[in-house]
Amino acid sequence: MLQLEDPAVRASLAGYLLAIADDELMIGHRHSEWTGFAPDIESDVALSSIAQEEIGHAKLFYEQAAGLAGGSADAFAYGRSPGEFRNAVFTERPNGDWGFSIVRLFLYDRADAHRLASLAAGNAKPLADLSTALRREEKYHLAYGEQWLRHLAGASPEAQERVQAALDGAWPEAVGLFEPVENEQALVQSGIMNVDSRTQADRWRADVTPVIEQLGLRVSEVRVTPGGRSGQHSEDLAVLLEEMTSVWRSDPEATW
């Protein structure tokens, strides 16, 4: 359990953990929607496994947040309205085609790796340890996303075009993964985050851009309208939650 004296730091860390958990839950839910529908059986298994892992990680971050601010993982995941979620809009978007899902998986997991690296190098011991463990586990996601991106981008001119179109749609919202939570400065100053989200975003760009360009793809610099971290979402989130929470809402007190 995290022990933090300063109430301002506690509050901003609880908010940050919720944002991370919400990202993980949404991306995990979207990946899980490929179960039974992926292009081949291997991808079906892979996306199901990655989904299970992301949702499991969401649970761990919700539990950390609950330790600071009260509540429970289930109540966080199923009991909130869309405006209370802090995930980046990028993670709530529907899967679209396989190309978009792979582009998103590639961009998301690389972003998550930089976020976890910052926490792993931070001074909140149990959280830093957890982040170190997660980074080791997620190396398989990183390899998988890049492998598929290379596969698609090199497959045919049509595939290349579709990946580029997916990237054009994904990129502006992917940058939103690094929208800071309220009072992020407190987390950086206290040493919980080793580097702020702006620095993480710079590192992420320097990390993904060479891969993208090497594949003959391009990213355009765009102005991003943030929102997810302050609860401003697309209609897609409401639709997702309606389905994802329907069983839980039928009996919130049930023991599973």
Added chain:
Amino acid sequence: MGRIATDLETKIWTTLEMVEDPELPISVTDLGMIDRVDVSEGRVRITMVPTYSACPAIDVMRQDIQTRVKTLPGVADVSVELSFARPWTMDRMTGRGKERLKQHGMSVPRSSAGPVVCPFCGSTNTTIENPFGPTLCRAIYYCADCKNPIERFKAPRDD
């Protein structure tokens, strides 16, 4: 640790040997998931190191540990806590554990760098089919010699 385990501590470790991972045919002790057991005035604190933090079997094992350890005479209370301070590595699995997995038809890595050996025919003429499998801790390979699909135990990556 230089300290002699008490009778109760020994009994707890023996009891833990009976707790199996529901996703693998070996005990939590052979898997190397139990980091430590602390007993103070009947209060037992067990520290568990999961292979994968998101493994859905964690809660099942936790429950099983609690139920079994609680029945031991002299135990008033049992808590099972997860720790990531020293993450799980292949070295934590016992030789007996590796042997059991092999008998079960799984390929078990000696180290992360070594070749994947077919558990059925011993060939190393194997290729990866899928880095993901039916559980978080498995990958799927194929043996080009005996033509069998292989489940490979997969540890988190340190490279």
